[in-house]
Amino acid sequence: MHPNFLRSALLHGAALSALLSAPAYAQDDNAAETATPDAAEETGSNDIIVTARRRTESAQDIPLAVSVLDAKQLDATGAFNVNRLQQLAPTLQFYSSNPRNTAVNIRGLGVPFGLTSDGFEQGVGIYVDDVYYSRVASATFDFLDVAQIEVLRGPQGTLYGKNTTAGAINIQTNQPTFDFEGRAEVSLGNYNFQQARLAVSGPLSETVAARVAFSGTSRNGTIRNVTTGEAIQSLDNIGLRAQLLWEPTDSLKIKLVGDYNKQDAVCCGSVFVRTGATQRPLNRQFAALAAAQNYAPPSTNPFDRLTDLDSNLNAGNVIAGAALKITWDVGPGTFTSVSAWRYWDWKPENDRDFTGLSIVALSQNPSQQDQYTQEFRYAYSGDSIDFVLGAFAFNQRIDTQGTEAHGINSSRWTIAPNNALSNDPSVLNGLTARNLQFLKSTSAALFGQLSWKVTDAFTIQPGVRLNYDKKSGFYQRRVFTGTGVELTGTETDARSRAQLGVFTPQTSAPSDSDWNLTYDLTASYELAPDVLAYGTYARSFKTIGINQNGLPTDAAGVPIAAAGTIRPEKVDHFEIGLKSQFWDRKATLNLAAFRTDIRDYQATVNNGQFGVLRGFLANAGKVRSQGIEADFQIRPSARFTAYTNAAYTDAKYVRFIDAPCPPELSGGTTAAAGQTPSAPGTPGGISPANCDISGQRLPGVSKWSFSFGAEGNVPATFLGKEGEVYLGYDGTYRSNFSSNPSPSAYTFIDGYSLSNFRIGFRTDDGLNLFAWLRNAFDADYFEQLFVGPGNTGLIAGLPGDPRTWGATAAITF
Numbered sequence: 094m095h096p097n098f099l100r101s102a103l104l105h106g107a108a109l110s111a112l113l114s115a116p117a118y119a120q121d122d123n124a125a126e127t128a129t130p131d132a133a134e135e136t137g138s139n140d141i142i143v144t145a146r147r148r149t150e151s152a153q154d155i156p157l158a159v160s161v162l163d164a165k166q167l168d169a170t171g172a173f174n175v176n177r178l179q180q181l182a183p184t185l186q187f188y189s190s191n192p193r194n195t196a197v198n199i200r201g202l203g204v205p206f207g208l209t210s211d212g213f214e215q216g217v218g219i220y221v222d223d224v225y226y227s228r229v230a231s232a233t234f235d236f237l238d239v240a241q242i243e244v245l246r247g248p249q250g251t252l253y254g255k256n257t258t259a260g261a262i263n264i265q266t267n268q269p270t271f272d273f274e275g276r277a278e279v280s281l282g283n284y285n286f287q288q289a290r291l292a293v294s295g296p297l298s299e300t301v302a303a304r305v306a307f308s309g310t311s312r313n314g315t316i317r318n319v320t321t322g323e324a325i326q327s328l329d330n331i332g333l334r335a336q337l338l339w340e341p342t343d344s345l346k347i348k349l350v351g352d353y354n355k356q357d358a359v360c361c362g363s364v365f366v367r368t369g370a371t372q373r374p375l376n377r378q379f380a381a382l383a384a385a386q387n388y389a390p391p392s393t394n395p396f397d398r399l400t401d402l403d404s405n406l407n408a409g410n411v412i413a414g415a416a417l418k419i420t421w422d423v424g425p426g427t428f429t430s431v432s433a434w435r436y437w438d439w440k441p442e443n444d445r446d447f448t449g450l451s452i453v454a455l456s457q458n459p460s461q462q463d464q465y466t467q468e469f470r471y472a473y474s475g476d477s478i479d480f481v482l483g484a485f486a487f488n489q490r491i492d493t494q495g496t497e498a499h500g501i502n503s504s505r506w507t508i509a510p511n512n513a514l515s516n517d518p519s520v521l522n523g524l525t526a527r528n529l530q531f532l533k534s535t536s537a538a539l540f541g542q543l544s545w546k547v548t549d550a551f552t553i554q555p556g557v558r559l560n561y562d563k564k565s566g567f568y569q570r571r572v573f574t575g576t577g578v579e580l581t582g583t584e585t586d587a588r589s590r591a592q593l594g595v596f597t598p599q600t601s602a603p604s605d606s607d608w609n610l611t612y613d614l615t616a617s618y619e620l621a622p623d624v625l626a627y628g629t630y631a632r633s634f635k636t637i638g639i640n641q642n643g644l645p646t647d648a649a650g651v652p653i654a655a656a657g658t659i660r661p662e663k664v665d666h667f668e669i670g671l672k673s674q675f676w677d678r679k680a681t682l683n684l685a686a687f688r689t690d691i692r693d694y695q696a697t698v699n700n701g702q703f704g705v706l707r708g709f710l711a712n713a714g715k716v717r718s719q720g721i722e723a724d725f726q727i728r729p730s731a732r733f734t735a736y737t738n739a740a741y742t743d744a745k746y747v748r749f750i751d752a753p754c755p756p757e758l759s760g761g762t763t764a765a766a767g768q769t770p771s772a773p774g775t776p777g778g779i780s781p782a783n784c785d786i787s788g789q790r791l792p793g794v795s796k797w798s799f800s801f802g803a804e805g806n807v808p809a810t811f812l813g814k815e816g817e818v819y820l821g822y823d824g825t826y827r828s829n830f831s832s833n834p835s836p837s838a839y840t841f842i843d844g845y846s847l848s849n850f851r852i853g854f855r856t857d858d859g860l861n862l863f864a865w866l867r868n869a870f871d872a873d874y875f876e877q878l879f880v881g882p883g884n885t886g887l888i889a890g891l892p893g894d895p896r897t898w899g900a901t902a903a904i905t906f
Contacts, residue, residue, distance in 0.1 A: 143243050144265065146252055146542075148472055148479065153672050156554065156617035156627030158246040158685040158722065160184070160738070164239055164267075168278075168903075169804070169851060170823050171865060173288075173310070175232040175262070180825040180847065182244045183740040183798035184722060185262075188877055190891065191361040191408050192230035193439055193460070199246050199260035201718045201744030201794035202689060204229075205697040206834050210710055211460075211491050211532045212566060212603075212641035213659070213695050218249065218257035221264045222350065224416050224433040225255045227464050227489060231412050232262075234354045237332040238292050238306035240267045246722075247687065248633035248666050250611055251542045251556025254431075254468040254485035258635045258664045258691070269302035269338040269348070270294045275906050276859070282899020286312040286328075300340050308332040314359055315894055319391045320401045320449055326891075327359045344422035353413040360408040363447050363879060363889035364400045365390035369839035370774030371886045372761030376510050378776065379885040386505055388450055395890055396873040401449030404456065407442040414464075426473035435464040447881050447889040451500025452507070458495035458528070465489070479544040487536040495528030499595065507595060507883065514591050523575025526596040530568040532641055537561045554615040562636040565604035568643050572596040582650075597650060603639040603657030613666075623674040635662035638695050640709045645698075659710045663692045680727040688719040690747075697834055698753045714748030716791060735803035742798070744791040754784040755837035760884030773838075789836045795827040795844065809854065816856035819863075823849045832878040839888050845874035847893075859905030864898070871896040 141152045141161045152161050160182045162172070172178050175197060179185045186203075189195040194209045203216035209229070219226040236242075243263040250256040273295035280288040287310070294304035309331050314324035334352040341347070368379045375381055383389065391399040414435040421428045439460040446452035470483040499507070499521045508515035542556035572580040572593070580589060582598045613631035620626055638659035644652040670685040694713040720742040728734040746752070753759075757773035761780035764770050771778025802823035809818040826846040833840040848870055853863020874893045881887030 143241075144263070146481070146544075148474060148481075153623065153674055153681065153683075154625065156552075156615050156625065156629065156670065156672075158668065158670055158683075158687070160244040160246075160724065162242045162244075164241065167236065167239060167242065169821060169863075170802075170849065171867060173235050173308075178242065178244075178262075180823070180849075181738075181800050183738050183800050183825070183827070184246055184742070185244055186793050187232065188793055189233055189361075190363075190877060190879070191441060191443065192233045192356065192410050193441065193458075195229045195232055196793070197229055197232050197262070198793060199244070200687065200689065200720065200740075201742055201791050202259040202691070202716075205695060205710070206792035206832075210638075210641050210697070211493070212564070213638035213710055214255075214636050216257055216259040216635055218253060218255050218261040219264070220253065220261060222266055222416070223254075223418065223429075223431045223468065224414070224435070225253075225466055225487070226412075226435060227255075227487075228412065228435070228437045228462060230410060230437060230439065231354075234356065234412060235308045235310055235330050235332055236264070237308050237334050237352065237354070238266050238304070239264060241265045246685070247629070247668055247689075248613065248631040248664060250558045250560075250631075250633055251540050251613055252481055252483075253540075254466065254483065254538070255487060255536070256538065256558060256560055256611070256633065256636070258633050258662060259689075266334070266336075267292065267294070267304065267306075269304040269336050271296045271302050276903065277906075278901060278903035280899055280901040282312075282865075283897055284313045284315060284324075286310075286897065286899055288901075302338045302340075304336045304338075306332075306334045316362060316364060316398045316400055316892070318362065318400050318402055318406075320403050323359055323406075325359050325362045325400065325402075325406055329356060329358045331355045346420045348418045348420075350416045350418070351414070353411070355411045356408060358408045359406055361891075362400050362402050362406055362444060363891055364395045364398065365393060365447075366395045366875075366878060366888045366890040367393075367839065368886045369756060369837075369888060370776065371756050371759055371884045372771055372773075372775055372778035372780045373884050373886075374777040377760075377885065379881070379887045382506050382885060383448075385510070386450060386502055388448065390448070395875075395892055398892060398895070402444040402447070403449050403451055404444035404454060405442045406444065407440065409440040411438045412436070423471075425475070426471055429468075429470045429472070431466070431468045433464075433466045435462075435466075437462040437464075445497070445882065446506075447879065447887060450502040450506065452503045453497065453882075454500030454503075455496055455498035455525075457497075458493050460491055460493040462489060462491045477546040480541065482541040483539070485536075485538045485540065487534070489532075489534050491532045491534075493528070493530045495530070496525065497528075497596075498523060498525040503595075504591075508591050512587075512591070514588060519575060520588055520591055521575075521595060524592050524595060525573045525575075526570050527573070528568070528570045528643075530566065530641060532564065532566045532639075535563045536636070550619040552617045554617070555612070556614075557612045558610070560609045560611070560634075560636070561606070562609075563604075563606040564637060564639050565602070566639050566641045567602045568641060569600045570596065570598055570643060572598050597646070599643050599646075599652055601640070601644050601652060601654075601657060603641075603644075605637045605639060605658040607637045607661055609634045609636065609661060623678065625672045627670050627672075629666070629668040629670075631664070631666040633664040633666060635664070635695060637661050638710050642709060645709055656709065656711070659695055660693045660712050662695055665690045676727075676729075679729050681725065683724045685722045686720070687722075689717065691716050694746075694749075696749070696752070711751075713746060713752065714750065714787075716745065716749075717747050718742060718744035718791070718794075720744075732807070733803070733805045735801075737801040738799065740798045742794055742796060744794040746786050746789055746791065748787050750785045750787060751783040752786045752835050754781055755833060755835045756839055756880050756884060756886060756888075757837060758784060784835060786835050790831055792831045792834055792836070795830045797826070797828040797844075799826045800824070811854045811862075814856050814858075814860065816854055816860070818854050819852070821851045832875070833880055837880070839886075840878045840880060842875045842878060845872055845893075847872055847874075853901075859903075861903040861905075862901070864900045867897045868894060869896065 416433040503521035617627035804821035806819035
């Protein structure tokens with residue numbers, strides 16, 4: 094991180110991004126710029142305009158559970174990426190051990206918890222100005238010149254190009270304008286936090302307008318590595334976005350967009366949290382293995398924020414792309430074409446043993462992705478009939494070149510102590526697996542949705558989607574000793590067998606294709622003015638998956654070819670809701686109750702070994718998520734606003750009888766037929782081959798989650814300017830949740846509450862000065878816990894951010 098980051102960013106004018114401070118509202122395909130209706134603020138109305146259904150309408154008029162966050166709220170709360178967004182939207186869950194291993198879920202559903210595989214699809218779609226971002230790493234980047242974000246809950250397939258089973262994050266950016274405007278913002282804080290944003294927009298001619306935006310964020314890490322002296326978990330993000338709008342006629346608009354985003358953080362690591370007893374013999378559990386090499390973690394208190402990871406850490410990656418959007422008023426409707434290309438270049442370096450010992454000395458899987466999408470839509474709005482018809486095509490290729498190598502401490506740690514080879518460091522030192530893989534994925538779909546206003550109060554809305562998917566992959570693992578000799582897997586000498594117990598050569602080439610027909614039906618009824626009731630049924634799916642990281646093996650060590658492909662998920666979703674406004678629309682209360690049943694749930698299975706196969710996909714029998722949500726907002730005047738959002742989510746495995754076992758039931762001698770497994774945590778015990786976790790909770794899901802806040806202001810004069818002084822508070826709470834695919838007593842994360850404050854001064858002409866305090870009471874909490882490899886009982890974790898504070902100066906012009 095460059096110490097003169099802010100100065101260089103501002104001086105070189107690579108500048109330009111930002112969340113506009115005035116509330117911004119999404120536009121439809123006909124809008125040349127984002128509308129910012131001041132009338133809502135002046136009247137105290139809470140009416141919010143959205144484009145969730147591909148047309149402009151009030152959020153209160155659509156029969157859909159949606160959370161809407163405008164630029165003002167994002168800016169005021171410091172929610173500059175999806176991780177912070179979840180503190181404002183309690184049904185949204187975000188977990189990231191690094192940009193690639195990131196999960197974005199809604200209502201506990203989306204992707205399986207654990208290491209990411211390229212072989213499955215995301216259950217929560219991320220869209221930026223109608224462009225689908227297939228790489229979930231994009232969720233770790235800063236929002237760039239955002240006007241509004243809509244978090245749509247429930248399956249989205251009959252209106253959106255890419256089918257998603259759990260929901261979508263629909264991001265609308267600020268558009269080019271034919272009036273000159275802009276915004277600049279600078280923030281400074283502790284941990285050397287520096288953030289600069291700039292956006293400029295204006296006309297180039299009577300028919301051409303442009304907008305350019307920049308965002309840059311840097312911050313020192315919050316965990317100190319005593320081995321290297323570095324502060325890890327840092328931030329180092331740069332984003333650029335340029336748009337060119339051409340309006341040759343009143344009915345035709347053509348927009349060209351390009352963006353470039355880069356991260357170069359010292360990331361991503363962990364700290365020692367605890368140990369838990371497994372069923373390994375005592376001399377092969379963490380305490381004995383560490384003592385044998387005179388090793389102790391730098392602290393047994395994880396909130397000392399100390400680590401001693403000895404491998405280099407890097408989370409460098411680039412996401413970039415270009416898009417061409419054409420909007421044309423044709424006949425009674427609007428035709429839209431969105432053509433896009435996305436690119437991702439991932440260059441990681443990790444420490445996969447979670448210790449300061451050189452057990453896994455090198456772990457990295459750099460990837461390169463190319464994505465092409467094309468979407469056509471025709472939208473019609475009439476007196477009683479609205480409809481959207483669309484076609485979507487998606488093609489991507491991902492290439493990965495993986496390397497994992499063991500170090501000088503591995504023999505003593507990995508090989509059983511009763512084997513003399515465990516005392517010879519050269520057996521595993523330098524043992525290397527080199528993985529080569531690629532994935533080709535193609536998808537095509539036709540979709541449509543009709544809205545028929547049967548009466549002034551009653552509307553029915555059917556939708557349908559026909560989808561085709563094809564995936565083909567290739568995986569090859571070659572294994573080399575520390576002296577460079579390649580192992581074939583057929584060696585029989587003791588030294589080679591010990592090495593092959595860590596890495597085994599393998600080649601696989603899974604492929605599959607599938608057709609799916611899905612549909613939904615929504616009925617809504619206006620019970621009274623500003624009171625809308627609705628009910629929805631959706632039959633959806635998540636497409637086929639393939640095991641892209643290698644295949645599990647049978648007892649003889651032979652890859653199981655049938656495990657190469659994973660059946661599609663079959664989703665039945667039910668929802669009822671009520672949307673209401675009262676007190677002259679100064680108060681809003683929305684309620685939703687839902688149940689989602691998924692058969693053949695695509696789960697991640699981990700086998701607990703260092704590098705044999707870190708994880709593969711399999712189908713669980715059935716999962717279910719059900720719950721109740723409430724969103725309340727009140728704005729009695731322009732001087733005060735408050736909100737509370739609450740979610741109760743009951744998400745569990747209904748049937749998963751052959752799941753991976755939690756650590757307390759792993760590491761022992763595998764039970765033979767008829768044998769009774771030992772009690773959890775019995776050293777040297779008998780472990781079940783797999784576990785029945787039916788009825789247990791899905792990982793990453795809190796039963797209760799809340800977000801709440803308020804802001805008040807009073808007129809004031811400051812620096813000779815008339816304006817208002819304001820004080821704001823935002824809080825969040827979530828109850829405990831599991832941080833392991835199979836629930837374990839060692840990996841439940843306690844519930845926690847966070848409080849954020851801000852105080853500032855703003856004027857009507859765009860000046861905004863404020864100080865902010867995040868995690869004000871310095872709560873200690875974990876974002877994730879990790880089970881260490883090898884079933885040694887090691888539990889590592891990622892602490893959440895400590896108390897941070899700073900100040901922001903922004904000007905809109």
